[in-house]
Amino acid sequence: MESLELYDEAARERLVPEPPKRVAAPERTPFERDRARVVHAAASRRLAAKTQVVGPQTDDFVRNRLTHSLEVAQVARDLSRALGSQPDIAETAALAHDLGHPPFGHNGERVLAQLSEPCGGFEGNAQTLRLLTRLEAKTFDADGVSVGLNLTRATLDACTKYPWPRSAAETPRGVHADGSPRTVLKFGVYDDDRPVFDWLRAPAPADGSGSRRCLEAQVMDLADDVAYSVHDVEDGIVAGRVDLTTVDWPAVWETVRAWYVPGADDALLDTVLAGLQQQDSWPRSAYDGSRRSLAALKNLTSDLIGRFCGDVQHATFAAAEGPFVRYRADLVVPEATRLEIAVLKGVAARYVMQAEDRVALMGRQRELLAELVTELARRAPDGLQRPFADDWREAADDAGRLRVVVDQVASLTDASAVAWHRRLCGSLGSVP
Structure with missing residues (x-):
């Protein structure tokens, strides 16, 4: 059965009904149209100038939020197709998963969460939903209210990594992929x-x-986990911060326990590492920047992604008969795979995220965003871009107006946040 046929009318429904378009090209499926809308969204373009782990302007090679999202989308699409679900849904969710991130990634999210307490807090995934269903200009309802991109129910549901309100959120613990502490309610x-x-x-x-996530959201989440665990190590190797042939593994195990898997002892992690090192592409010599080294590194990342996704696919097939769509099945991530991903995260955390120069920069970034929010709130609606100024004037109370200011700041890229701060508040040392 074609995977599209597994999605019923409710899954294809849009908040505002849309008549079929009269176009000369072959008609697209509803989920192909969803994907196109996210690709062409202004918020997607802004991801190119938003921090992934290190700032997007620091090096031509390192990943930014856009390149990371494209890689997550490729992993999600391939895994979704292998499971027999609709790949356009998982791919669109992956393309959209970071749209709500503010300037400076999770570091910026931490500041906005603190400052937005009076209006209900801030969370990057909740901001993604807000962008997709309100802030991105595409469709309006009969009352003239923006409904954002007007995506299908199945696609919006797949974009929802945490399907619950703030009141149901658990106490945060651990750290984010970029090394910042998890202080924000998810x-x-x-x-x-x-x-x-x-x-x-x-x-x-x-x-x-x-609070159960649909299978497509689970695929998106795993693809995100796989992509950044592998690619952060790759970026660290090319940047000269990581050498897999000389890693201090006992020190990495301490980081793995502190950040990701508290109960894992050295013996267990040694066994997990031995399994990874059995990959034919695991490096036996140091990276030297040559084309041969670059090719070997790419083969390693490809093999690791294939290893993780293949193991998940096999475990998922073994656990249920399917079909693997929506709420008819769940993704199964083997414990061994979870630990292998944690080992890679630990390498990046130890050698990239804990660097002293990065920690100092993150402190300056938080100061900058806090000052920018305060100054824009004082000046508003002056200083806000037209859509946000309109929202500010229509807000019913101070909480609503603060939410608009936070929406404005969250929409900025790293570079535009620095530029806006310089224009409105003056410079703040060196914040590249």
């Missing part, structure tokens, strides 16, 4: 976006808890 919807959230989550998932 949730997927602000209170004033609940109507569209409740719409996209209907009908309720079969387990009755209301």
